[in-house]
Amino acid sequence: MKTFLNRRNAVLSGGPSHLVAVSHAAHPTAAEPAERVADETPHDSLDAEVANAARAVPTLRAVPVVPSQFNGRPVQIADGTMFEALAAGNSLDTFRVFRSFDFTVSLFFHAPSLSYYVALHQDGMLWRALKANDVDAAGAAFHHLEEQATRLTDGETRRAQLIAQNEQLQRQVEESEALAERLRANLQRHAEQEHRVTGRQHQVRKEVAQLEAQRVAAQAQLNKAHRAIHQLSMTTSEGVPHMTGR
Structure with a gap:
């Protein structure tokens, strides 16, 4: 035993x-x-x-121990120090890049080892690096980190949208207030002009009435003068003998 x-x-x-x-x-x-x-x-x-x-x-x-699986394909955690050394030495070819605010997802190819690296950076700092031996697995890892970066920046996206919307609304408010001010100024000018026109018409009517009264008085005076002249003419004519023709 x-x-x-x-x-x-x-x-x-x-x-x-x-x-x-x-x-x-x-x-x-x-x-x-x-x-x-x-x-x-x-x-x-x-x-x-x-x-x-x-x-x-x-x-x-x-x-054999199966390596870490990602979406059904072999993907493993990469050595961050080694990955940064490869990146610093320009040993990686960039296949694909996704950026969302401070997050960057990149797909690299290391030709000497026929390996693929997928890296997630935040504000220029390496956060996560994955390694795969075939392009399909690397692509799946890239899409996964892309979705993760998108979720992480949902708040930033909403914040940027709200800032833009608020700025647009503020511009519209300012434009509306400026338009309202112009309309108020136009109405005020119109009212002032109408007041001036009304006053002028009242003054003209008053002057017309005065002139009409002066005309009537002058016409009466003229008529009186014409009658006086006619009377004087008649009186003068009475002193002249009547002459008849032969």
Whole structure:
């Protein structure tokens, strides 16, 4: 029994690989008579139990550890220091860039190792870096970080929209107030002009009435003068003898 357990522990302690059973436990064959089992002594029964347990141990096979999965494709966390060294040494080709306010998501290709890097920067500082060995997995990681950056900047987006809307509303308020002021000024000028026109018309009517009165008085005076002249003419004519023609 100890030998069996030691062998089993030695196999299990061989490393981080997963152990998977690939064979089934052996079972007693039908050919073994039941009387043989009944006639076994306790010591023989213990030896048989150990033997059966040894036969029941499955064959162990190492299974490679699957790397971190991202959307069904292998993606792993990249070494930030190594990634920044590659970036500083201009060893990365930029395939794709997404920017949203202070966040930047970039997809890089490292030709010597045929590897892809997806990095998320915030205000120029590296926040997260992922590494993939195929472009599809790198693209999926890029879209994931792009969505994450978009969610992180939802508040900034709303803030920028509200600032723009408030500025637009403020401009509209100022334009409306300026238009209202112009309309008030126009109405005031119109009222003042109307008042001046009304006053002028009143003055003209007054002057017209005065002139009309003067005209009537002058006409009466003229008529009186004409009558006086006519009377004087008649009086003068009476002193002249009437001369008849031959």
